[in-house]
Amino acid sequence: MYGAGDVRVEEVPDAKLEQPTDALVRVVTACICGSDLHPYHSMPASEAGSPMGHEFIGVVEETGSDVSTLQRGDLVIAPFAWSDNTCEFCREGLHTSCRNGGFWAVGGIGGGQAEAIRVPLADGTLVKAPVGEDSALLPSLLTLSDVFLTGHHAAVQARVDVRTTVTVIGDGAVGLSAVLAAKRLGAERIILMGRHTDRTDLGREFGATDVVAERGDAGVERVRELTGGDGTHTVLECVGHMPAYEQAVGVVRAGGVISRVGVPQYEKAPVGFGSLFGRNITLTGGPAPVRAYIEELLPEVLDGCIEPGKVFDRTVDLAGVPDGYRAMDAREALKVLVRP
């Protein structure tokens, strides 16, 4: 990406091993993230450009001399943050704060929207999936890189269970994933706030019991009507813009939890007596440590219990990636799968 709206496909030097802990992975499938649309809107023009993509599944082609758990030919899922999986933060399940880890497409690490990529700390980062690269499960497995487990993180941080009513704000792929995650954790009442009927229909299929198309004050009022005036115990905010935060404050029940996984596009927000404090509201959320969740959720994807890959509604090759950004930005596509 060279700036807002400026995505190009280019020949770059081949990815290669640099550290003994690296693996070289050929990308089998990647995708475009809703969070990739933030720089697509606002990135200042840059001569150097930035590689893109942080969700991918690939096949290990080569391993460094210190890599012991992977071999050539393994099909692997890459979390959107790479990590050693051994430091104290990783052991606490917070791989996004790994002492030795980092993120794709920054600091000389490549992006996943590519033919191949160097994976640092490969033993800690990658998770093997026991399927072939032609498996029909790949789209659902790919959601374990980010989108489904980001929705799962929102629900886990909010402490969603059979006891809690849930509002999900946002009908993008993360919001729909949060619906599926809340349902899986036992929530019986899930109100989805979104206004694109084709998307909210998938939300209903994933477990939403109510859909509220209104936004702002009207949306808040509608959720309160649906909940006897109180709002819901948990609110999963999957957008990241200020109006979504304000909506979350408006629909959360006293004593409830607002859990944010949409990357906030603001630094200042109401947290005072009239918004959070006076009603004992907990504010939580952040980047999902997906590496901590993959092994738990992988079996349910493999046996078809859950099909989070239904969020993909368009597939492009590498040449089609710029148009994939355009289509997601124009909301013609919910989430775009990339097959290099």
Ligand SMILES: [Zn+2]
């Ligand atoms: Zn770590």
